[in-house]
Amino acid sequence: MMAVAAFAQSPSSDTTTSTQSTTTTVAPAVGSYSTHKSQKTIESNGTETDKSQSYTSGASGSTSSSSTQTTAPDGSKLSTTNEQRTPSSPGSDTTTIKRTTTTTGQ
Secondary structure, eight states, X not given: OEEEEEOOOOOOTTOOEEEEXXXXXXXXXXXXXXXXXXXXXXXTTSOEEEEEEEEEEETTEEEEXXXXXXXXXXXXXXXXXXXXXXXXXXXXXXXXXXXXXXXXOO
């Protein structure tokens, strides 16, 4: 199954343009699936933000990850954030979160 949505507005001095897509896949094993969502936003000043999220569920638990990258109008990266959430062990109620953020000055 695949679902895609896109939103866009005409460019103007104070307009934000955003595009979003979502893909869901049913994996071969019964009761497991994965989904991926991505979104791109461009601010009126040219700053671009790309967001990506993934979620997978299966017999050994569920895993999610996300990534956000902000880019200046000149193409230089302003910041990048990556996060991953995984079960500490199969069947565990405890989740391990790993987050990395890198910020660069303009």
